[in-house]
Each structure stands twice: as structure tokens, then as C-alpha cells.
Amino acid sequence: MNDPYEILGISKNANETEIKKAFRNLAIKHHPDRGGDAEKFKEINEAYQILSDPQKRKTYDQFGKSAFEQGGGNGFSGFNGSQGFSGFNMDFDFGDGDFSDIFSSIFESFGGRRSSSRSSENLDITIKTEISIEESLTGVSKNFELNRKVRCEKCGGTGSKDGRIDICGSCRGTGQVSENRRTPFGIFKTIGVCKNCGGTGKIIKNKCSECSGTGVKRKIEKISVNIPAGISDGEGIRLKGKGDAGKTKTGDLIIYISVLEREDFFRKDDDLVMKVEIPYSKFLLGGKIKVETPTETLEVKVPENSKVGDVLKIPGKGFEKNFGRRGDLLIQINLKIAKSLSYEQKKLIEELEKLGM
Ligand SMILES: [Zn+2]
Ligand SMILES: [Zn+2]
Known part of the structure; x- marks a missing residue:
């Protein structure tokens, strides 16, 4: 993979508008439907996928191309270079992107951990708490009341009242549908989330009454957390699996510590x-x-x-x-x-x- 900044012909400090503009121009020029080179177009698209997504751009800036290469340890999602055009998720909406889980990505990119599903749901819960300088010296145990999503006990998280779950007919269980979209640059085959099943690939006939078929439900939970001695202002503690329960995984609880100092x-x-x-x-x-x-x-x-x-x-x-x-x-x-x-x-x-x- 080549440098995405070079591919789009922009500087490392380019802002969102500049990135979009560069991509738009190159996409028109190299689009295969207009006689452009398919490989080149693919490259441009890949570069745009990275730089238009703040998380991915950050990761690229930090770790370079190795974080995105096929078979790389990070397993970054969103690229299916081997599938040809139909595999691309062309987004011509130029929307603002999803900033909601930038926080979690900071942690995740360091750990090299990223779920392979193209899920944008942010399941981490972030809270802030203040402790005294004395408490930061000795360590302290703090109690929190969390309002978090947990797996529905009644249906075991399936969302089904009777255990019957059918495969979605519209997407044949893939959760994705492809459609041809007419754009100013020609017709694009786009991959979208299946509206019939909401991307799950499953249809639940009789929904669980407790969770309305979502498989998760909100619960107030008391939790006691040991804040270790020596923690400094601005540091965070991550508790695995104490975030919100989602369709396939459960997020983490992240507690940011603010230490109240005294003048003396x-x-x-x-x-x-x-x-x-x-x-x-x-x-x-x-x-x-x-x-x-x-x-x-x-x-x-x-x-x-x-x-x-x-x-x-x-x-x-x-x-x-x-x-x-x-x-x-x-x-x-x-x-x-x-x-x-x-x-x-x-x-x-x-x-x-x-x-x-
Ligand atoms: Zn349920
Ligand atoms: Zn479906």
C-alpha cells in the first residue's frame, strides 16, 4: 500500500474539506466507467477510506501503513481489496463520519485489538471521577452506580421469545444488501446495511417481551472499583467487560481520574x-x-x-x-x-x- 496522502496528492495537515475535494476530483478522473484505470481507482478509494475516517487517519499517522495492510496484525476493518468494486463501501454522502468512538479507538489502536466486524457501535462507557491528593497517594476504593446495557436474562440475549430465529430473506443472512446508485460520477454499486433485519442477518418472529427483541436491557448496577495508589491526574482505568452489552460483544468501562490537589x-x-x-x-x-x-x-x-x-x-x-x-x-x-x-x-x-x- 502506498502513502494515502501521496495518492490523494495532499499534505499531512490537509483538513476534511481538502481531503474530500482531492478525492472527488481524482474519483471523477479515474473512474473505470469513464475509462479510468481500475487499480488506480481502487487505490484512491482505499486512501480516501483511511483519511476520511478520523480514527483510521489517526491510526495511520501513528502506526503507518502496516496497520492497514491485508493480513496485518491489526485486522483493521473496512477494506476488502480483493473483492473488486462491488466490495467497496462507496460513501458519496460525504457525511461527517462517526466520531463517537474515537476514545475507544485510542485504546484499541495501542492494543492492536479491533473487532473484525464493521460495527460502529460504541459500547464503552466513560465516566470521570475526582479523588483527593491523599487518595491518590494511598489508593482508594470508590463506588459507582452504572446504568448499563446487559444481556437480557429472559431470552439469553437472543431477543427471541421462543428461541426461533430465521435468516433474513432480503440479505440471505449477510446483513448487507448491494444496490446500484446513480451519482454525478456514474453508477456505483454500493453495499448498505440491510433494512429488513437492521444488519443482523436475522429475523425474530416472536420478540422477547423483556428486551423487545434487542437481546439487551438497561440495568442499574453498583460497582466498586479499586483505584490504585500512585494514580495521577488524567489517567484512566479500564475495566474489561463492564461497558454496554452489544450484539456480539460487551464494551469496557473507562474511568478517568481527576486528582484534586491542595496548595500545601x-x-x-x-x-x-x-x-x-x-x-x-x-x-x-x-x-x-x-x-x-x-x-x-x-x-x-x-x-x-x-x-x-x-x-x-x-x-x-x-x-x-x-x-x-x-x-x-x-x-x-x-x-x-x-x-x-x-x-x-x-x-x-x-x-x-x-x-x-
Ligand atoms: Zn430478551
Ligand atoms: Zn437482512
């Missing part, structure tokens, strides 16, 4: 920064102070002659990293100023002032 308690890479206030005398004389972390109370030694803003490093008390390693705790010491002074304190400070301190 925040994350810096894998280190935990804590700001603490200590009295003036400790800066000068040094000594031990107590620092309360979310998990323990630490006794920390402040060196003599410390300065405001100095950082005391406690190794291995920060956020969890991979392989059981942890970042450090960085304690920033600041001056604690008394709100009011007793007579005795005032006297002593006045003495200090006389000594030039």
Missing part, C-alpha cells in the same frame, strides 16, 4: 511535596519536627541554620511508581508566625532584637 500538598512527578510551617527557633537551632502524612506521622530532623523554603527529602515516601518503587517526600519548611505573643515571648524577642537578631 501536591504532586511533582512522583514526589509528594508538603509545605509545613515551623517556628523561628527551629530554623536557627535545628531539631526534630513531626510531619503528618496521610499514612503516618514522621519525625523529621531539621538541620541547624535552615532557611525558609528549604526542602527536606525523605526517600521512598512519595507516590508509587512502576515495579514497586516510590518517589520521595519533599518537605518544604516555612516560617510559622505566631498570631499573638505572650508578655514573656515579647520580652524575649525584644532581648533578641537587642542582640541584633
Whole structure:
């Protein structure tokens, strides 16, 4: 396969309109019905199929042509180059495309996992949740209430009341119908979803009363999720099979984590920064102070002659990293100023002032 950008003669930054325009022009020029080269036309169509689909374009930009080649590990759907013209799903509607499952594709393209069925249904459920910075340090268990589609128990997901499922007569069970479409560029044979069966290839005579023949039904489900220690803001957790049930598979639940930081308690890479206030005398004389972390109370030694803003490093008390390693705790010491002074304190400070301190 050649570079789809090169085939359409456009730049890597071409926008949707430019892609459509380039394709339209080339399709008219090379259409076989108008004496064009069939191979060339096929190539143009393949290039357009990739670049007109945001997901596929993204995948191409990331992984190159190997992600699309026949027999490639990704098994990307949508191309049936060996079938000749009738196999193409020519889309001259130039619609906006389906953006609904861009999210799932980001995950899926990394895993190289893509279902081979040309299904655009997005079965993943995405939710967001906030946790405190303390919870991100220790890990936390959170409860969620999901409204998800699950397999109908009454019919076992078949959608049929009596188990009788017939093969659709219109498409002979394929779920697809081909028709000749007249377009400004000539007549195209197009493949569409069978309207009679909705693309399933099956006809259910007596529909299950519980799920109206869909085989799935909505259910409120409580779920408890362990959010691991060390998770950072913007990271997500994927729970396989906890998304919506579909015709052939069940999606995943993706939980995006937002960590609420505090001004005196925040994350810096894998280190935990804590700001603490200590009295003036400790800066000068040094000594031990107590620092309360979310998990323990630490006794920390402040060196003599410390300065405001100095950082005391406690190794291995920060956020969890991979392989059981942890970042450090960085304690920033600041001056604690008394709100009011007793007579005795005032006297002593006045003495200090006389000594030039
Ligand atoms: Zn049912
Ligand atoms: Zn059908």
C-alpha cells in the first residue's frame, strides 16, 4: 500500500474539506466507467477510506501503513481489496463520519485489538471521577452506580421469545444488501446495511417481551472499583467487560481520574511535596519536627541554620511508581508566625532584637 496522502496528492495537515475535494476530483478522473484505470481507482478509494475516517487517519499517522495492510496484525476493518468494486463501501454522502468512538479507538489502536466486524457501535462507557491528593497517594476504593446495557436474562440475549430465529430473506443472512446508485460520477454499486433485519442477518418472529427483541436491557448496577495508589491526574482505568452489552460483544468501562490537589500538598512527578510551617527557633537551632502524612506521622530532623523554603527529602515516601518503587517526600519548611505573643515571648524577642537578631 502506498502513502494515502501521496495518492490523494495532499499534505499531512490537509483538513476534511481538502481531503474530500482531492478525492472527488481524482474519483471523477479515474473512474473505470469513464475509462479510468481500475487499480488506480481502487487505490484512491482505499486512501480516501483511511483519511476520511478520523480514527483510521489517526491510526495511520501513528502506526503507518502496516496497520492497514491485508493480513496485518491489526485486522483493521473496512477494506476488502480483493473483492473488486462491488466490495467497496462507496460513501458519496460525504457525511461527517462517526466520531463517537474515537476514545475507544485510542485504546484499541495501542492494543492492536479491533473487532473484525464493521460495527460502529460504541459500547464503552466513560465516566470521570475526582479523588483527593491523599487518595491518590494511598489508593482508594470508590463506588459507582452504572446504568448499563446487559444481556437480557429472559431470552439469553437472543431477543427471541421462543428461541426461533430465521435468516433474513432480503440479505440471505449477510446483513448487507448491494444496490446500484446513480451519482454525478456514474453508477456505483454500493453495499448498505440491510433494512429488513437492521444488519443482523436475522429475523425474530416472536420478540422477547423483556428486551423487545434487542437481546439487551438497561440495568442499574453498583460497582466498586479499586483505584490504585500512585494514580495521577488524567489517567484512566479500564475495566474489561463492564461497558454496554452489544450484539456480539460487551464494551469496557473507562474511568478517568481527576486528582484534586491542595496548595500545601501536591504532586511533582512522583514526589509528594508538603509545605509545613515551623517556628523561628527551629530554623536557627535545628531539631526534630513531626510531619503528618496521610499514612503516618514522621519525625523529621531539621538541620541547624535552615532557611525558609528549604526542602527536606525523605526517600521512598512519595507516590508509587512502576515495579514497586516510590518517589520521595519533599518537605518544604516555612516560617510559622505566631498570631499573638505572650508578655514573656515579647520580652524575649525584644532581648533578641537587642542582640541584633
Ligand atoms: Zn430478551
Ligand atoms: Zn437482512
